[in-house]
Every structure is written in structure tokens, then in C-alpha cells.
Amino acid sequence: MRFQLTDDQRALRDGVRQLLARRFGPEELRAAVAAPGALDRALWRELGEAGFFALRLPEADGGVGLGLPEAVLAFEEAGRVLLPGPLVATHLAAGTVAGAATGETVVTAVDGALVEWLAEADVVRGDAAGAVPMRSLDPLTPLHRLPGREKAGRWWEGARPSGPGEGVRPSGAGEAGGGTDPVAVLLTAAEQLGTAARVCELAVQHARAREQFGRPVGAFQAVQHLCADMLVRAETARAAVYAAAVTADPVDIAAARLLADEAAVRGTRDCLQVHGGMGFTWESEVHLHLKRAWTRSHRGGGVTESEELLAADLTAGTG
Amino acid sequence: MDLSYTPEEEDFRARLREWLAKVLPGLPPKPAPDDWPGRRAYDLGWQRMLYDAGYAGLHWPVDAGGRGASPTQHLIFLEETERAGAPYVGAGFVGLLHAGPTIAAEGTPGQRARWLPPILRGEEVWCQGFSEPEAGSDLASLRTRAWRDGDDYVVSGSKIWTSHAEVADWCELLVRTDPGAPKHRGITWLAMPMDAPGVTVRPLRTLAGPAEFAEVFLDEVRVPVAHRVGEENDGWRVTMVTLSFERGTAFVGEVVACRRLLGELARAARRNGHWDDPVLRRRLGRLNAEFRALWRLTQWNVSEAERGRGVPGVGGSVFKLRYSHARQELYDAAADVLGAAALDLDSPWVLDRLSSLSYTIAAGTSQIQRNIVAERILGLPKGR
Numbered sequence: 001m002r003f004q005l006t007d008d009q010r011a012l013r014d015g016v017r018q019l020l021a022r023r024f025g026p027e028e029l030r031a032a033v034a035a036p037g038a039l040d041r042a043l044w045r046e047l048g049e050a051g052f053f054a055l056r057l058p059e060a061d062g063g064v065g066l067g068l069p070e071a072v073l074a075f076e077e078a079g080r081v082l083l084p085g086p087l088v089a090t091h092l093a094a095g096t097v098a099g100a101a102t103g104e105t106v107v108t109a110v111d112g113a114l115v116e117w118l119a120e121a122d123v124v125r126g127d128a129a130g131a132v133p134m135r136s137l138d139p140l141t142p143l144h145r146l147p148g149r150e151k152a153g154r155w156w157e158g159a160r161p162s163g164p165g166e167g168v169r170p171s172g173a174g175e176a177g178g179g180t181d182p183v184a185v186l187l188t189a190a191e192q193l194g195t196a197a198r199v200c201e202l203a204v205q206h207a208r209a210r211e212q213f214g215r216p217v218g219a220f221q222a223v224q225h226l227c228a229d230m231l232v233r234a235e236t237a238r239a240a241v242y243a244a245a246v247t248a249d250p251v252d253i254a255a256a257r258l259l260a261d262e263a264a265v266r267g268t269r270d271c272l273q274v275h276g277g278m279g280f281t282w283e284s285e286v287h288l289h290l291k292r293a294w295t296r297s298h299r300g301g302g303v304t305e306s307e308e309l310l311a312a313d314l315t316a317g318t319g
Numbered sequence: 320m321d322l323s324y325t326p327e328e329e330d331f332r333a334r335l336r337e338w339l340a341k342v343l344p345g346l347p348p349k350p351a352p353d354d355w356p357g358r359r360a361y362d363l364g365w366q367r368m369l370y371d372a373g374y375a376g377l378h379w380p381v382d383a384g385g386r387g388a389s390p391t392q393h394l395i396f397l398e399e400t401e402r403a404g405a406p407y408v409g410a411g412f413v414g415l416l417h418a419g420p421t422i423a424a425e426g427t428p429g430q431r432a433r434w435l436p437p438i439l440r441g442e443e444v445w446c447q448g449f450s451e452p453e454a455g456s457d458l459a460s461l462r463t464r465a466w467r468d469g470d471d472y473v474v475s476g477s478k479i480w481t482s483h484a485e486v487a488d489w490c491e492l493l494v495r496t497d498p499g500a501p502k503h504r505g506i507t508w509l510a511m512p513m514d515a516p517g518v519t520v521r522p523l524r525t526l527a528g529p530a531e532f533a534e535v536f537l538d539e540v541r542v543p544v545a546h547r548v549g550e551e552n553d554g555w556r557v558t559m560v561t562l563s564f565e566r567g568t569a570f571v572g573e574v575v576a577c578r579r580l581l582g583e584l585a586r587a588a589r590r591n592g593h594w595d596d597p598v599l600r601r602r603l604g605r606l607n608a609e610f611r612a613l614w615r616l617t618q619w620n621v622s623e624a625e626r627g628r629g630v631p632g633v634g635g636s637v638f639k640l641r642y643s644h645a646r647q648e649l650y651d652a653a654a655d656v657l658g659a660a661a662l663d664l665d666s667p668w669v670l671d672r673l674s675s676l677s678y679t680i681a682a683g684t685s686q687i688q689r690n691i692v693a694e695r696i697l698g699l700p701k702g703r
């Protein structure tokens with residue numbers, strides 16, 4: 001057992017981080033917020049060239065031939081910088097939908113009663129008939145809703161891990177608009193992890209710099225403890241997300257999603273608290289993280305269904 | 320990232336399983352929770368069996384009498400012994416999990432030879448004399464005094480919350496050897512025999528009922544200078560080594576136990592109908608996620624330790640913080656599943672629920688762990 005990143009995995013993570021820092025830094029983030037609903041196609045193609053979408057596609061099919069752990073690392077980085085767009089759906093479509101792997105085609109998928117980026121997508125997986133646009137909570141994630149589809153199927157039904165590290169077969173994901181591919185749930189959890197880690201860093205930076213009562217607010221224990229809890233939640237989620245990427249087991253994935261959702265949502269709230277009034281402004285980046293974390297927590301059937309899967313696992317005798 | 324085990328590790332697991340299946344049925348019955356001498360004998364007996372079978376001090380270095388096993392093998396050991404329902408370290412906790420490792424890391428060859436083999440063979444029990452009535456979280460403010468008299472230190476003062484003190488042979492004792500020095504500098508780490516003249520142990524009743532810890536009064540107790548581990552007045556550094564072992568590795572085996580308990584709880588809920596309550600069911604589902612994640616975090620930390628070896632880092636505080644609260648939530652959920660039985664003091668669940676209340680206090684409170692995470696991991700300015 002060697003449950004640590006390999007050198008190659010570290011290099012991959014650093015490479016993605018550098019690419020995103022160069023192509024989607026704070027300025028690009030601002031610009032994207034200022035022009036909501038528009039997807040940067042050039043960036044999408046660059047991501048495609050860098051192998052972001054084709055990461056798990058076999059080399060024989062023109063892909064990079066890596067596995068879920070590597071995909072999780074890449075999506076964690078995307079989550080850190082709030083990279084917009086239907087990343088998960090396009091990644092899952094690589095090899096199936098022409099042009100998805102290279103980033104030529106933008107693919108989105110119906111997820112329960114919601115579709116992200118419907119207007120910008122070239123291909124929609126699932127039945128989006130009757131979708132009505134809504135004013136999205138997250139300025140960086142345009143949303144449509146499908147009236148009458150609130151009760152979606154359970155994403156894990158029919159999900160079978162095909163062996164350690166090999167990924168999970170979609171449960172008719174997106175196709176019928178019913179359940180969601182467990183891999184989509186895991187990659188979303190990886191994005192949440194990125195947010196959880198990032199907002200912890202932002203809080204610590206602010207706590208070091210901002211002074212009140214003649215000292216950095218980070219010297220106050222009440223603030224220190226908020227930050228410490230953020231780190232503990234992020235690190236616990238990290239272990240769960242990485243392990244689920246290695247085992248590809250639906251129960252592990254459900255656990256990872258619960259921990260990662262918690263780490264992202266509560267972490268962002270705490271980050272906002274540490275920022276004080278500044279945190280409540282539109283200018284601060286914190287609200288964007290919170291809104292994205294909330295949006296992601298609706299993907300893949302929501303938290304309740306993961307809880308039910310984990311409960312069922314307990315009485316299956318393997319818990 | 321790799322969660323699979325090597326053939327050697329699988330082989331180790333298989334042999335251990337076989338051995339456990341052979342010896343566990345022949346164990347004597349467990350003593351009552353408040354029968355401390357009985358518990359000492361039982362725990363030491365188990366340690367002796369481990370020793371004879373070659374499983375004692377698995378994770379200790381070979382030159383300390385251990386087996387030099389990899390952290391992964393130690394993890395497999397904890398996993399398999401818990402799964403098989405084998406006894407837990409119990410009275411051996413301090414000796415095996417932090418006093419022993421501290422002596423292995425900081426002691427002289429003579430000290431290792433004197434103290435380590437009896438710990439491994441299940442002959443001697445250690446306790447931890449760190450806390451004092453006026454010095455708990457602020458451990459470095461301790462006042463128990465020691466002054467030199469020839470080849471001895473003469474120690475006077477008192478310790479409190481000393482677990483297993485009634486049945487211990489040795490105490491890892493912190494004393495102040497230089498009252499004039501800044502508080503972290505004048506401390507020394509001593510190994511004190513509990514039967515020395517001047518040592519008085521007064522058991523304290525805990526909220527769980529049976530005595531579990533004690534007050535220890537020290538009245539001019541003579542401790543040979545040769546029993547000092549580390550230099551005089553350098554005891555704070557040695558203490559940090561002890562605490563890192565205590566927080567870093569000591570709770571690992573319990574996560575496996577919690578996962579088993581959670582399964583039992585779910586089955587109990589199925590039997591008594593509480594399973595139909597979706598709120599309770601999902602709460603148990605969430606706890607399943609929690610303990611799975613804690614197990615993964617354990618595997619992560621163990622893999623990290625495998626690279627570094629030696630003394631664990633401050634990362635143990637992250638685990639301890641999360642685990643101690645999760646354990647309490649598990650027992651709170653258990654109370655909801657058990658219904659009226661949650662008030663039955665004869666139920667083992669209830670006793671365990673009560674003792675889980677100490678987890679966020681003992682070995683450094685959650686508040687202190689958060690200070691450590693904030694200042695030493697996140698690098699926030701030192702608080703006041």
C-alpha cells in the first residue's frame with residue numbers, strides 16, 4: 001500500500017495548476033463574471049489540447065490513457081480556480097461524442113432536473129426537452145431546469161465497479177436523463193475538494209494580512225479555530241476523494257461526495273466569515289466559491305441519495 | 320496512489336489471521352470494567368501472547384527490540400486484530416504507544432535495554448504523569464519540583480488524571496528542574512518507579528463510574544539521575560516527541576472498531592424498526608462516510624510515515640480532532656437507535672458512550688489541537 005501521490009501524479013497536478021494559472025487567473029475570472037453565460041471556446045480547446053478531456057481515453061483512441069486518480073487531480077485544480085463550463089460532462093463524453101476529447105465540442109448533460117450551460121453546448125446528453133432558463137445562483141454556471149423531473153433515478157443503481165482503478169460503467173447516465181454516472185459524482189467531489197483547499201488558503205492569507213486591535217486577526221483564536229476546522233475538513237475529504245478514485249467503488253464515491261460537499265460548503269462559509277464585511281462584497285472571490293459549491297452539491301442526485309446509499313451499505317454487511 | 324497490498328503484506332495478513340483464529344477462542348473471559356488488577360493481568364497476558372508469537376512491538380525499530388515492521392504491516396495488524404475481536408492494548412497503552420517509542424527514540428542504550436523488553440513481554444505497565452491540577456492544557460506551566468541530591472533527583476508535587484496509575488509500574492514523569500528558567504526550558508523527563516517511597520495514588524471516580532484515572536502525590540520521591548531520558552532541562556523537547564506519538568498513532572486501531580460498531584448499530588436499527596426513519600438512516604449513512612474517510616486518512620498518514628519513518632509529525636492533530644468528534648457522534652446516534660436501552664448503565668454501549676466524552680479532552684483538548692493546526696500547520700501568527 002502506498003497511498004500517496006506518485007511523482008508522475010504530482011507532475012500532472014503541477015502542470016494543470018500552471019496551465020490554469022496562466023489561462024484562467026484572477027483577471028480571467030473577473031472577466032468571466034462580467035460576461036456571464038459566455039464560454040471561452042479558445043480556453044476549451046486549450047484544455048482539450050492539454051488532454052484535460054481525453055485524460056482517461058485509451059492512447060489507442062487518441063487519449064492520454066490515464067486513470068481516475070489523475071482525472072481527480074485535474075478536476076481538483078479546476079475546482080480551485082472556479083474554471084467555468086460543463087467540464088465533467090465533456091470529459092465523460094470524450095471518446096463517445098466527436099470533438100469532445102479535443103475540446104472542439106462542448107458537451108453538457110441533463111442531471112436530474114437541471115442542465116448546466118445548455119445554451120452554449122453543442123451536444124446535450126439526455127433529454128432536455130422542455131428546459132426553461134433560470135436565473136442561476138452561480139454567475140459562472142448558467143442553468144436550465146426541467147419542470148417535473150425533480151424525482152430523478154438513483155445514480156448508483158446499475159453501477160458496477162469493473163475492478164480497482166478501472167472506473168465505473170455509467171448507469172445509463174445522462175442518456176435517459178435519469179441517473180448520473182458515479183464518475184461524474186466523483187469528479188464533482190474533486191472540484192469541491194479544490195474549492196475546500198482553496199478557500200482555506202484564502203482565509204489564511206487574509207487572516208495573516210488583515211489587522212485589528214493592533215495585530216493580525218489570525219492571531220485571534222476564534223479565527224484560528226475557523227481556519228483549523230477548514231483544513232481538517234479539507235484533508236479528510238482529500239483522503240476520501242483520492243481513495244474513491246483508486247477503488248472506483250460506488251460506496252467510496254458516495255462517501256467522498258459527502259465529505260467533499262461538506263468541506264467545500266462549510267469551508268467557504270467559514271472563509272466568508274474570516275473575511276468579515278469584505279467577504280460579503282461582490283468584489284471578493286469568496287461568494288463565487290460558495291455559489292459554485294452550492295451548485296455542485298445539487299449534482300448527482302444530491303446529498304440525500306448518497307446518504308441513503310451509504311446507509312444501505314451498512315446493512316449489506318460490508319460497512 | 321495505490322491501496323493494494325504487496326504479496327508480502329498479504330502473506331503477513333494471512334498468517335496473522337490464522338494465528339488469531341487459533342488463539343482467540345482459548346482466551347480467558349474479559350474482566351469486569353472496574354476490576355483494575357484483573358484488567359492489568361488480562362492485558363499483559365495478551366501482550367505476552369503477542370510477544371511469544373512475534374507480534375510484539377511490531378512497529379518499533381529492531382534495535383529497540385521491535386520487529387521493524389513497516390507502518391503498513393502495523394496497520395494490517397491493527398485492522399486484523401480488531402476485526403477478529405482480539406483484546407485492545409488496554410493497560411499497555413502508554414508503554415507500547417508512547418513511553419516506549421519515546422525511550423526508543425531518545426533513550427540511552429542502557430535505558431532501552433532496561434525498559435523496552437518488559438514492555439514488549441507484557442511484564443510492566445507504564446502511566447503518564449504529565450498533567451497537574453494547575454497545569455493541563457498549559458502543560459509547560461507544571462510545578463512538580465525535582466532537585467539533585469547526589470545520584471538522585473528528589474521529586475515533590477502532584478499529578479492528576481493519571482490513567483492506569485493504580486496498576487502501573489513506571490511513570491513517564493515531567494518535573495521542573497530549573498524554576499528560574501523560562502517555563503519551557505526548565506523541564507525534565509524522568510522514568511519514575513511507582514513503588515518508590517513517597518508515591519501515593521488516589522483513584523478518582525470518573526463520570527463513567529469505575530475509576531479510570533488517579534491523582535498521584537509525590538513526597539520527596541527519589542528517582543535516580545540515570546532514569547532521566549534526554550538532558551536535564553531539555554524535557555520539553557522530549558515531551559513533544561511523546562505527544563507526537565500519542566496523537567500520531569495511538570488512535571489508529573479504534574477507527575476499525577468504530578466501523579464495526581456502526582455496522583452493528585445499523586443491524587440493531589433494522590431489528591427494532593428505527594431503520595424506517597429516514598432521518599436516522601441517513602445519519603448512519605453519513606457516519607459511514609465519516610468513518611470510511613477516517614480510515615482513508617489513516618491509510619494516507621501511514622503511507623506518509625512510511626516515507627519519513629521515525630517520529631510522526633503534527634498531522635496527527637488533524638486526525639485526532641476529526642476522530643474524537645466523530646466517535647462522540649457515533650455514540651449519540653447509537654443512543655437514538657437503542658431508545659430506552661440508552662439509559663441502561665449495564666449496556667456496554669452506554670459505558671462506551673460515556674467514555675467517548677473524554678476523547679475531545681484527553682491527549683490535548685480539541686481547542687488545543689486547533690491551536691496546533693492553526694499555528695504549526697497553517698502558520699497563522701501565534702495567538703494569546
Ligand SMILES: Cc1cc2nc3c(=O)[nH]c(=O)nc-3n(C[C@H](O)[C@H](O)[C@H](O)COP(=O)(O)OP(=O)(O)OC[C@H]3O[C@@H](n4cnc5c(N)ncnc54)[C@H](O)[C@@H]3O)c2cc1C
Pocket residue numbers: 221446447448449450454455456457479480481482483532677680681682683684685686687690
Ligand atoms: C480520560 C482522561 C484520561 C487522561 N489521562 C491522562 C494521563 O494518563 N496522563 C496525563 O498526564 N494526563 C491525562 N489526562 C489529562 C488531559 O491531558 C487533560 O485533561 C487535558 O490536557 C486538558 O487539561 P485540563 O483538564 O487541565 O483542562 P484545562 O486546560 O483547564 O481546560 C479547560 C478548558 O479550557 C480550554 N482551554 C485551555 N487552554 C486553552 C487555550 N489556550 N485555548 C483555548 N482553549 C483553552 C480547554 O480546551 C478546555 O475546554 C487525561 C484526561 C482525561 C479526560
